[in-house]
Amino acid sequence: MDDAMRDIFARQGYVVVPDVLNQQQLDELNEVYDQHIEEREEIQSKGGTDKKIRFSIRGRDTYQTTDRHGNTYVGRRFWSQAYRDLIDNETMLPILEEILGDPSWGHAPAHMPAELRPLFRLDHDNIHYKPGRKPADGEDKGGTLHGGPESFHITCVYELKTVGPDDGGFGCVVGTHKPANEQKLLDVDGDWKRNWCDTQWTSQLPNWDEDVPVHRVFAKAGDCILFTEKLKHGTIPWAGSGERRTLFYKYVPFGMHHGDVAYDTNDPELTERQKRIVEFSPCWFNEPREDKDYSANPALTKLHPLTHMESDPSVLLSGMSPPHIRLTDKTRTMLSTSLG
Numbered sequence: 001m002d003d004a005m006r007d008i009f010a011r012q013g014y015v016v017v018p019d020v021l022n023q024q025q026l027d028e029l030n031e032v033y034d035q036h037i038e039e040r041e042e043i044q045s046k047g048g049t050d051k052k053i054r055f056s057i058r059g060r061d062t063y064q065t066t067d068r069h070g071n072t073y074v075g076r077r078f079w080s081q082a083y084r085d086l087i088d089n090e091t092m093l094p095i096l097e098e099i100l101g102d103p104s105w106g107h108a109p110a111h112m113p114a115e116l117r118p119l120f121r122l123d124h125d126n127i128h129y130k131p132g133r134k135p136a137d138g139e140d141k142g143g144t145l146h147g148g149p150e151s152f153h154i155t156c157v158y159e160l161k162t163v164g165p166d167d168g169g170f171g172c173v174v175g176t177h178k179p180a181n182e183q184k185l186l187d188v189d190g191d192w193k194r195n196w197c198d199t200q201w202t203s204q205l206p207n208w209d210e211d212v213p214v215h216r217v218f219a220k221a222g223d224c225i226l227f228t229e230k231l232k233h234g235t236i237p238w239a240g241s242g243e244r245r246t247l248f249y250k251y252v253p254f255g256m257h258h259g260d261v262a263y264d265t266n267d268p269e270l271t272e273r274q275k276r277i278v279e280f281s282p283c284w285f286n287e288p289r290e291d292k293d294y295s296a297n298p299a300l301t302k303l304h305p306l307t308h309m310e311s312d313p314s315v316l317l318s319g320m321s322p323p324h325i326r327l328t329d330k331t332r333t334m335l336s337t338s339l340g
């Protein structure tokens with residue numbers, strides 16, 4: 001990452017990295033996408049006519065394996081050489097290492113030992129598809145704003161088809177990865193989570209604070225939008241006449257739990273580095289979510305001996321928040337007792 005990119009990412013909370021994928025990579029990724037679209041499941045999204053097409057991972061071609069830590073993997077996502085290569089894309093890899101490994105960005109806990117800092121993990125991936133819109137199609141509602149300064153994961157958004165300025169897709173409220181800017185949004189009266197963007201079908205609240213503008217992020221096929229999940233972001237309704245084909249690869253620092261979708265680390269086609277990136281960490285600086293069942297994943301609860309209740313904020317770049325360290329009450333009591 002050069003200084004200009006670093007500066008943009010620090011200021012905006014996202015940056016568009018141009019030309020990350022070449023035409024051959026795009027062709028290969030799109031070919032697998034084509035096959036899945038043929039078998040697509042159309043799912044009526046909650047409470048509206050908005051048709052989002054998502055891809056089920058628990059479908060007919062899923063299977064189960066267990067990794068070397070005894071964690072269970074069920075599922076199969078878009079998978080081919082080109083998809084595996086996205087795990088450690090050569091342009092994005094050093095950028096991910098820096099942003100997830102240097103605690104000054106507020107993703108890695110400050111107490112993470114230096115040797116673990118380069119060992120970030122692919123936590124999960126998402127696939128968004130929208131067919132091209134025709135004038136007679138019904139409304140598209142888009143999505144609500146989410147994300148917050150204490151989040152610790154970052155996302156590579158790969159565009160497989162060009163997204164134009166008025167098409168929709170990824171949008172965000174610039175600068176809200178920093179708590180002072182987030183507060184400006186929280187202070188806006190009204191349902192700003194839903195009413196954040198002016199489109200054919202949605203409107204922004206009239207009292208929106210101009211200090212925190214919304215960006216509709218457009219990008220060419222092959223570009224990667226890198227954003228921090230600290231940033232308030234969401235889906236702008238799709239109005240493009242062409243398809244939306246977007247891949248989201250979501251990474252966490254070593255030892256941090258988020259969505260914890262497990263990958264098939266036994267796949268012999270994965271390189272050692274890819275395996276390392278998709279494997280669960282052997283120990284953790286935060287604890288699993290209470291809303292998920294981890295009974296098939298015994299290695300997901302082992303805390304790192306240097307776990308602290310909070311991450312030291314003194315290491316942070318100006319205006320950033322430390323990551324939220326989620327710990328159970330029992331662990332907190334144990335840690336405060338051992339601290340004396």
Ligand SMILES: O=C(O)CCC(=O)C(=O)O
Pocket residue numbers: 126128143155169170171233234235236248
């Ligand atoms: O680009 C989009 O549709 C927004 C995606 C999103 O909200 C997310 O990845 O959390």
